[in-house]
Amino acid sequence: MLLCLACYGDRLASLAENADQYRLYRVQDGHAEPEGGIAPPDRDPASLARAMAACGVREFVCGGITGCCRRHLEITGVRVRPWVSGDVDEVLAAWNAGGLEALSMPGCGGPRCDQPGLGRGCGGMRNRNQSCARGAGQRPGGRKWETKS
Amino acid sequence: MAIPKQLPCETILAGIADGVFTVDLDWNITSFNEAASHITGVPASEALGSKCWDVFHSSLCDGQCALKACVGGAPAVSGKSIFIVRTDGEKVPVSISAAPLHDEAGKLIGGVESFRDLSDIHRLRREVERSHTFEDIVGKSPALEKIFAILPQVARSDATALILGDSGTGKELFARALHNLSDRASAPFVAVNCGALPETLLESELFGYKAGAFTDAKRDKPGRFQQAKGGTIFLDEIGDMPMPLQVKLLRVLQDKSYEPLGAVRSETTDARVVAATNHDLQALVAEGRFRQDLYYRLNVVQLRLPSLAERREDVPLLVNHVIRRLNAVQGKDIEGVSEDVMALFMRHSFPGNVRELENILEFAAILCPSGFIQVEHLPEQMQPAGRSMDLDRPCSEPMTLEEAKCRAVLAAIQRNGGRRMAACRELEISKDTLRRTLARCEKLGLK
Numbered sequence A: 001m002l003l004c005l006a007c008y009g010d011r012l013a014s015l016a017e018n019a020d021q022y023r024l025y026r027v028q029d030g031h032a033e034p035e036g037g038i039a040p041p042d043r044d045p046a047s048l049a050r051a052m053a054a055c056g057v058r059e060f061v062c063g064g065i066t067g068c069c070r071r072h073l074e075i076t077g078v079r080v081r082p083w084v085s086g087d088v089d090e091v092l093a094a095w096n097a098g099g100l101e102a103l104s105m106p107g108c109g110g111p112r113c114d115q116p117g118l119g120r121g122c123g124g125m126r127n128r129n130q131s132c133a134r135g136a137g138q139r140p141g142g143r144k145w146e147t148k149s
Numbered sequence B: 001m002a003i004p005k006q007l008p009c010e011t012i013l014a015g016i017a018d019g020v021f022t023v024d025l026d027w028n029i030t031s032f033n034e035a036a037s038h039i040t041g042v043p044a045s046e047a048l049g050s051k052c053w054d055v056f057h058s059s060l061c062d063g064q065c066a067l068k069a070c071v072g073g074a075p076a077v078s079g080k081s082i083f084i085v086r087t088d089g090e091k092v093p094v095s096i097s098a099a100p101l102h103d104e105a106g107k108l109i110g111g112v113e114s115f116r117d118l119s120d121i122h123r124l125r126r127e128v129e130r131s132h133t134f135e136d137i138v139g140k141s142p143a144l145e146k147i148f149a150i151l152p153q154v155a156r157s158d159a160t161a162l163i164l165g166d167s168g169t170g171k172e173l174f175a176r177a178l179h180n181l182s183d184r185a186s187a188p189f190v191a192v193n194c195g196a197l198p199e200t201l202l203e204s205e206l207f208g209y210k211a212g213a214f215t216d217a218k219r220d221k222p223g224r225f226q227q228a229k230g231g232t233i234f235l236d237e238i239g240d241m242p243m244p245l246q247v248k249l250l251r252v253l254q255d256k257s258y259e260p261l262g263a264v265r266s267e268t269t270d271a272r273v274v275a276a277t278n279h280d281l282q283a284l285v286a287e288g289r290f291r292q293d294l295y296y297r298l299n300v301v302q303l304r305l306p307s308l309a310e311r312r313e314d315v316p317l318l319v320n321h322v323i324r325r326l327n328a329v330q331g332k333d334i335e336g337v338s339e340d341v342m343a344l345f346m347r348h349s350f351p352g353n354v355r356e357l358e359n360i361l362e363f364a365a366i367l368c369p370s371g372f373i374q375v376e377h378l379p380e381q382m383q384p385a386g387r388s389m390d391l392d393r394p395c396s397e398p399m400t401l402e403e404a405k406c407r408a409v410l411a412a413i414q415r416n417g418g419r420r421m422a423a424c425r426e427l428e429i430s431k432d433t434l435r436r437t438l439a440r441c442e443k444l445g446l447k
Helices: A045-055 A067-075 A088-096 A128-133 B009-014 B034-040 B052-056 B066-071 B119-131 B142-156 B171-180 B199-207 B243-255 B281-286 B292-298 B308-330 B339-347 B353-367 B401-415 B420-427 B431-443
Strands: A002-008 A021-028 A031-039 A059-061 A079-081 A143-145 B019-023 B029-032 B077-085 B091-102 B108-117 B161-164 B189-193 B232-236 B272-277 B301-304 B333-337 B370-373
Touching (some): A002 A045, A002 A088, A021 A045, A031 A045, A031 A088, A045 A067, B019 B034, B019 B052, B029 B052, B034 B108, B066 B091, B066 B108, B077 B333, B077 B339, B091 B119, B119 B308, B142 B171, B142 B301, B161 B171, B171 B189, B171 B232, B171 B272, B189 B199, B243 B292, B281 B292, B308 B333, B308 B339, B333 B339, B333 B353, B353 B370, B401 B420, B420 B431
Parallel strands (some): A002 A059, A059 A079, B161 B301, B189 B232, B333 B370
Antiparallel strands (some): A002 A021, A021 A031, A031 A143, B019 B029, B019 B108, B077 B091, B091 B108
């Protein structure tokens, strides 16, 4: 199973769309091994979702995320675990232990932050359904880079 | 004016509508007012002690933090447009101001950031734009309102219309509006650029040809006039139409008939003709390059489109309109332009009119796929740093007082062949005032 962490430096980025690295981890027998990362061609939600889907990401752990970006990812079949904060090692350990909730961002302790579909997040300028359904999963994009061992 | 020391800061902060928070040097939040909780959706009790990026979730948080830049010695930030993401995933446009915090001894102890929720303003802007949109033409300027007022009546008539305007003013858009508002809306709208084709090709394009008219003419080919049957034919760049074709077009306008190449019989057309040009047709007539009789046939109804410089008040509406289109067509997620960018646009003369504005925004959208377009996303020629002062710019164009002063000083130096003292005498200012003004010019990026 391929896990992706939206990172800024050695911590999770405050916003998934701001991340400077999308690190990939191959999870086998409860252990997460680094497996390079993804450099999406663009940071818009549709490109990001296409890149994730093209690389076979199953689960995406990130800090904040717009409702629009989240829907794009979920339409392509990626499970999104949002509103998590912390260093990468800390997050991986919590994920392995099934305890990501302990790393919830401030204001995200309740169920509100884990409800998919909340928040327009597309600038409010476009039709919600159209903008978020269009483009998602249409064509693969982005490229995957390998970890140098 | 200093705030008296005995006043409780917390009460003051609680009473203001803008969100305010402070951080220490490790970016831990040390205070968080009620408005900040309301806008971000994070209770103060949870925000206090947390890293600011875990609470604020802004478009700048990872790598472009304005507060970090201020604390690091950069000038204080004021009114920068960004967005934050609330914990329910909703994007909230905000305007931020940031400054470093020092203790009484002047020692740096952290930073303070205030932010204003712009959601209502953005919503209002969108409503205003909607109310000033007419058949995909956006504008609220008096010049455009005047055209909007007569457009439906002009559309309902079958009269030939001549649209005049500089390049990029949207002549085809108005021609389409005339078609869409007319009874011909369900019939075709056919556009032909008369300047894009050589004479012989343009003739066969407009009027078509019969089989055997020339080598390789194996079958009859209908012309654009026939394709526009019952609809509208838009003849763009009519000023570039060759003289021999002008005669044939005149016949179409007079008799509604024409002869395809190689035909032995005339054909008739009921298409409405709308022509457009960026040339001064009257001048072309005077020079003998455009037929006078054709000019009068075309000039039944004349629509003169204002340049963008003449309807500067439409720039914000157009910016929003173009951004919305870029978002829809290119899948971008741009919120708008920052106030600095808008100020630049309001001062720019836009010689290329709306098309130039569209091109600038399209360029900026490549560098800025989401959030607010900032000055650094604009093409180089629009960047304020290092721009040279255009001394020939008309005085009537909008500019800041500082710019006006720079302009006067630089023009005086230029007039006096670079002799500064002579410029001082002309302007009746001291050499110190001149030096200070020139320093400010340099700061503004004006040479």
